[in-house]
Amino acid sequence: MSVGPLLDIKDLYVHFHVFGGTLKVLDGVNFTVYSGEKVGLVGETGCGKTTTMKAVLRVLPMPPARIPGGEIYFKGRDILKMGAEELGRVRGEGISMVFQDPTAALNPVFTIGQQLGAVVRYSLAGGKRISRKEIHQRAVVALKEVALPDAERLLKNYPFQLSGGMRQRVCIAMAVAGSRELIVADEPGTSLDVSIQDQILRLLRRLVEEKNTSVILITHTLGVVREIADRVYVMYAGKMVEVATTEELFSRPLHPYTLGLMKAVPKLTGGGIADGIPGRIPDYLDPPGGCRFHPRCDQAMGVCSQEKPWFYRVSDDHEVACFLYREGGKEK
Amino acid sequence: MTDLLTATGLKKHFVIGQSGILKRKPITVKAVDGVSFAVREGETFGLVGESGSGKSTVAYTIIGMYQPTEGNIAFRGQSLFQGDKKRSSAVKKEIQIVFQDPGSSLNPRRTVKQIVELPLQIHQPEKDPLPKIVRLLEMVELPPDYVHKYPQMLGGGEKQMVAIARALATNPSFVILDEPTSALDVSIQAKIINLLIRLQEEFHLSYLFITHDLSLMRNVASRVAIMYLGKICEIAEAAEFFRNPYHPYTQMLLSSIPVVSAAEEELKPKKITSRGEIPSPVNVPSGCSFHPRCPEKMDLCSMEDPLMVEVEEGHTVRCHLFSPEQGGL
Ligand SMILES: Nc1ncnc2c1ncn2[C@@H]1O[C@H](COP(=O)(O)OP(=O)(O)O)[C@@H](O)[C@H]1O
Numbered sequence: 001m002s003v004g005p006l007l008d009i010k011d012l013y014v015h016f017h018v019f020g021g022t023l024k025v026l027d028g029v030n031f032t033v034y035s036g037e038k039v040g041l042v043g044e045t046g047c048g049k050t051t052t053m054k055a056v057l058r059v060l061p062m063p064p065a066r067i068p069g070g071e072i073y074f075k076g077r078d079i080l081k082m083g084a085e086e087l088g089r090v091r092g093e094g095i096s097m098v099f100q101d102p103t104a105a106l107n108p109v110f111t112i113g114q115q116l117g118a119v120v121r122y123s124l125a126g127g128k129r130i131s132r133k134e135i136h137q138r139a140v141v142a143l144k145e146v147a148l149p150d151a152e153r154l155l156k157n158y159p160f161q162l163s164g165g166m167r168q169r170v171c172i173a174m175a176v177a178g179s180r181e182l183i184v185a186d187e188p189g190t191s192l193d194v195s196i197q198d199q200i201l202r203l204l205r206r207l208v209e210e211k212n213t214s215v216i217l218i219t220h221t222l223g224v225v226r227e228i229a230d231r232v233y234v235m236y237a238g239k240m241v242e243v244a245t246t247e248e249l250f251s252r253p254l255h256p257y258t259l260g261l262m263k264a265v266p267k268l269t270g271g272g273i274a275d276g277i278p279g280r281i282p283d284y285l286d287p288p289g290g291c292r293f294h295p296r297c298d299q300a301m302g303v304c305s306q307e308k309p310w311f312y313r314v315s316d317d318h319e320v321a322c323f324l325y326r327e328g329g330k331e332k
Numbered sequence: 333m334t335d336l337l338t339a340t341g342l343k344k345h346f347v348i349g350q351s352g353i354l355k356r357k358p359i360t361v362k363a364v365d366g367v368s369f370a371v372r373e374g375e376t377f378g379l380v381g382e383s384g385s386g387k388s389t390v391a392y393t394i395i396g397m398y399q400p401t402e403g404n405i406a407f408r409g410q411s412l413f414q415g416d417k418k419r420s421s422a423v424k425k426e427i428q429i430v431f432q433d434p435g436s437s438l439n440p441r442r443t444v445k446q447i448v449e450l451p452l453q454i455h456q457p458e459k460d461p462l463p464k465i466v467r468l469l470e471m472v473e474l475p476p477d478y479v480h481k482y483p484q485m486l487g488g489g490e491k492q493m494v495a496i497a498r499a500l501a502t503n504p505s506f507v508i509l510d511e512p513t514s515a516l517d518v519s520i521q522a523k524i525i526n527l528l529i530r531l532q533e534e535f536h537l538s539y540l541f542i543t544h545d546l547s548l549m550r551n552v553a554s555r556v557a558i559m560y561l562g563k564i565c566e567i568a569e570a571a572e573f574f575r576n577p578y579h580p581y582t583q584m585l586l587s588s589i590p591v592v593s594a595a596e597e598e599l600k601p602k603k604i605t606s607r608g609e610i611p612s613p614v615n616v617p618s619g620c621s622f623h624p625r626c627p628e629k630m631d632l633c634s635m636e637d638p639l640m641v642e643v644e645e646g647h648t649v650r651c652h653l654f655s656p657e658q659g660g661l
Pocket residue numbers: 016018023025043044045046047048049050051052061064284
């Protein structure tokens with residue numbers, strides 16, 4: 001087995017060509033997942049989390065999307081250069097995604113059994129034929145794994161007959177049944193109530209730990225990544241701005257954006273909330289040059305509007321894309 | 333502090349269809365089913381619950397969109413529902429609301445000026461309302477040239493500020509905030525919340541703050557009520573509430589919150605973890621409606637609905653574990 005990363009995104013750019021111009025959304029994304037790791041990806045709405053992962057699965061609509069630069073290595077092979085057959089194998093056996101909106105992810109005109117069955121047939125069989133009985137059995141097992149009772153009846157149901165929480169569980173069952181290596185979960189449970197979201201997150205964690213699957217958990221809620229991830233990336237306006245082990249990130253956040261977010265989160269300990277971050281996420285038609293955060297940054301310096309910061313290493317398990325941390329320490 | 337608004341035994345049921353062979357049995361949703369609370373002058377009273385628990389229905393009944401099925405609401409001691417009598421303009425002016433989704437609560441074909449002007453036209457027409465509108469925008473920290481903008485030109489946070497300006501146009505004393513920031517990102521939420529707190533101090537406003545976010549509540553409310561399936565299960569002072577949550581549902585909610593620090597983790601109840609789903613409000617479970625999900629459930633729980641009991645001064649709980657027959661605490 002190779003010791004290299006399972007997934008390695010290198011300097012990825014994604015643009016959308018729309019009426020009125022080019023949305024320069026991803027601006028050189030670097031992102032790595034090692035085998036068995038649980039990685040969190042956190043950032044506010046519109047920062048490009050879903051776009052990044054859609055690029056990985058090659059499900060971006062092209063046009064309007066274009067990928068003017070970058071590589072996405074999965075087990076050492078560049079997904080962006082794969083032919084249909086190899087890509088099919090990656091989607092069938094390698095990476096699967098739990099989409100943000102479980103209602104949209106499930107096809108309303110097919111039963112749960114038909115949809116889950118298709119995933120099982122496509123991936124678990126690994127190309128060989130399996131009997132209908134076996135497909136059915138595996139589908140039942142998959143539903144039991146996500147703690148859905150009465151699996152036999154559920155397989156005959158249509159998505160609209162299920163609650164939001166049950167639909168989310170079905171999506172997870174499909175992802176888990178489909179993949180053995182990497183699951184990308186895009187805001188699982190976000191649209192659901194906290195008591196249900198908590199159940200979904202615990203379920204996801206249990207499954208990936210049991211099966212030793214790697215997982216990328218996408219969320220806009222800082223607290224959610226803390227519950228699950230070993231390592232966390234913080235994203236802002238199309239770029240990763242900070243990465244650290246979970247423990248390190250939450251005890252020592254460094255990037256001015258991460259700091260602003262942490263202060264804005266209401267705490268159970270009380271004491272009021274800080275005023276947040278002034279301004280809003282930039283217009284991707286005409287994003288600011290240099291560090292894209294500079295118009296909102298209270299520590300911006302001259303260089304910030306001129307040059308793009310790279311990831312600077314502040315310790316073995318902590319990197320920050322901010323000029324304050326160039327050369328291993330704060331700049332004057 | 334005196335009570336400004338009191339709800340007593342408030343019920344709002346909706347008939348959503350008929351069942352039975354002859355289609356004679358109405359199917360009812362008991363959206364609000366016997367709720368009592370009081371909002372004191374100058375305070376922020378937090379009403380917390382998961383979706384479908386009946387929070388918005390309480391709000392809409394207060395503003396007069398719905399007539400209560402049973403019970404009453406009084407404002408400054410006067411009933412808001414007096415037979416067929418229309419609510420006086422003076423009372424309408426005093427009670428305002430900010431809705432959850434600023435996208436759909438602002439008319440997309442109207443400018444910011446027209447949106448903020450509307451309540452003024454209804455309640456206190458002025459020859460030249462522009463100076464007042466600019467002043468209202470200033471209060472919510474929006475620049476004066478926003479008067480000519482349309483909602484779709486604004487960010488989510490800015491839309492909500494316009495909605496707040498509109499609510500303040502009539503100089504209300506009581507404002508209902510129905511999940512005012514749940515559609516927004518935290519960095520924008522923070523700004524709106526702090527603005528609301530400043531406005532409250534400046535104009536001595538009383539808030540009924542509706543949310544599903546307990547961490548947010550911890551930071552804004554003076555007192556908190558938890559709602560589940562149309563009923564309140566616990567009310568307490570905010571500090572006491574988070575230190576000593578009694579009701580099993582409250583504990584389940586608190587244990588489910590994702591937090592960002594070890595200090596907060598400490599405050600989460602460890603005994604109870606979330607399980608089960610909220611049942612349909614058409615088929616509310618018998619007895620204590622939380623019993624199918626409750627880890628502390630006893631035989632009595634599925635048979636009898638517990639009463640609200642004051643366990644400590646200002647801290648009431650509706651659970652058989654705390655009924656006097658059970659020996660209380
Ligand atoms: N198909 C598309 N066409 C045009 N713009 C898009 C498309 N998909 C995403 N975008 C834009 O890319 C940006 C990032 O979106 P997204 O990746 O969904 O963010 P996130 O998942 O972090 O909320 C948004 O501004 C969005 O409008």
